[in-house]
Amino acid sequence: MSKYAPLSDHLAERVDDQWRASFAEIEMVLGASLPKAARQPAWWIGTDKSHQKSWLDHGWRVSAVGEGMVSFKRTVAHEVQPPALKAASETASAQVHVRQAAGVAALVGGAIALVAGLGVLAAKVIGARKSV
Template sequence: MGKYSPLRSYLMAQTGERVPMSFSDIEKLLGEKLPASKQYPAWWSNNPSNNPMTKEWLAAGFQTESVNIAGENLVFRRAQAGSGSSKGFGESAQAEISGTSSRHPIFGCMKGTLTIMPDVDLTEPADPDWGKVYED
């Protein structure tokens, strides 16, 4: 059980379409302070790879809306069936949560196209004399 699991449980117990909450309500529910990144709108986005708390409200069937950073409150809205968040390459939020992400067909198509010979040192400068430009 993760530290944000109480939020999932709370949201799953709600019957309404919208659940307004303040940041302090969420902190009381979790029993700890939200991270400092709560001040950024991106923290509250519905992208499941954004942060661990996002996965909890998405798994409960909710999405965030009406996030007011200055007022420190937001509304969780029940997600409509089949209306997954807009993710790239057709991946659904539920697939991301369940760990069965469906990848784009060309994912990994370049694998194995580059071979580095064993005697090549990638940390060595390509032109050993490049530093002499600055010595003049």
């Protein structure tokens, strides 16, 4: 197991597509100190080192490095949807269907009222013609 596997796992479990972390936060995730070379942006940028592969292999890249901070960005679409977001999406979808059904019912009800009103008006006009 690579020394950087915990960082790789951490990034793989994230639901958002970006993570900006301090070196201290990354060291907490790793459970170990970063090497002195990690203080240099070149350590983070690239594709051929084993530590770089730990995030690249899971669809992440380093988008910025500076002032003791590293920004990671997901490079591939993230398909995992958090349960709360999924539930909210399904609830919103159900609400849209209810609103659409209510809208159709209101439209049909309005059309029936209009036809009934025209029928009453026609009956009055016919009744008025017969009495003339």
